[in-house]
Structures are given as structure tokens and as C-alpha cells.
Amino acid sequence: MEIQVKIQGIxxxxxxxxxxxxxxxxxxxxFDLDFETLIADIITDEEVTQDMVIxxxxxxxxxxxxxxxxx
Numbered sequence: 089m090e091i092q093v094k095i096q097g098i099x100x101x102x103x104x105x106x107x108x109x110x111x112x113x114x115x116x117x118x119f120d121l122d123f124e125t126l127i128a129d130i131i132t133d134e135e136v137t138q139d140m141v142i143x144x145x146x147x148x149x150x151x152x153x154x155x156x157x158x159x
Contacts, residue, residue, distance in 0.1 A: 091130045091141055092156035097149065098126060110144040127155065 098104060104121060111119050111130065118131040130141060138154050145152035 089132050089134060089136070090158045091132065091138060091154060093128045093130060093141065093145065094153045094155050095121070095126050095128055095145060096151040098123075103148075103150070106148045107145055107150065110148050111141065114140050114144050116141070116144075 095107070098107070098121070107121075107128075108119050115133040115136045116130055117133065119128060120130075121128045132141065138157065142152045142154065
């Protein structure tokens with residue numbers, strides 16, 4: 089599944105690494121962030137839900153909103 093997520097609060101590469109590690113721990117295959125728009129393209133295993141992605145990001149202290157999805 090591919091998800092687009094708007095993430096608020098990212099300021100540096102350290103922020104990006106914390107989110108990346110958290111997402112990989114739940115089964116995210118790819119996480120790419122556009123620093124200008126703060127929109128991430130996320131590809132997950134089929135078992136990973138949108139809710140799991142949002143919780144993994146918010147657990148690291150960032151605000152996340154799903155803006156798109158494709159299977």
C-alpha cells in the first residue's frame with residue numbers, strides 16, 4: 089500500500105531518522121519526505137494500516153495527517 093502523509097514538526101535530519109526508524113519497525117518498506125512540502129510518500133507491507141503509520145509518527149512527537157492512499 090502507498091500512503092501520502094503530511095507531517096508537521098520536522099526540522100532536521102535527526103527528526104527524519106527518528107520517524108524512519110519508527111516506521112520501519114512496523115513494516116514500512118519505503119519512506120521518502122519532500123522537505124519543502126513536508127509530504128511523505130510511504131510504501132508499506134499489506135498488513136500495515138494507516139492508523140499504525142499515524143501512531144508510529146505521532147509516537148515520535150510529530151503531527152501526521154493522511155492525505156492520500158493507493159493500493
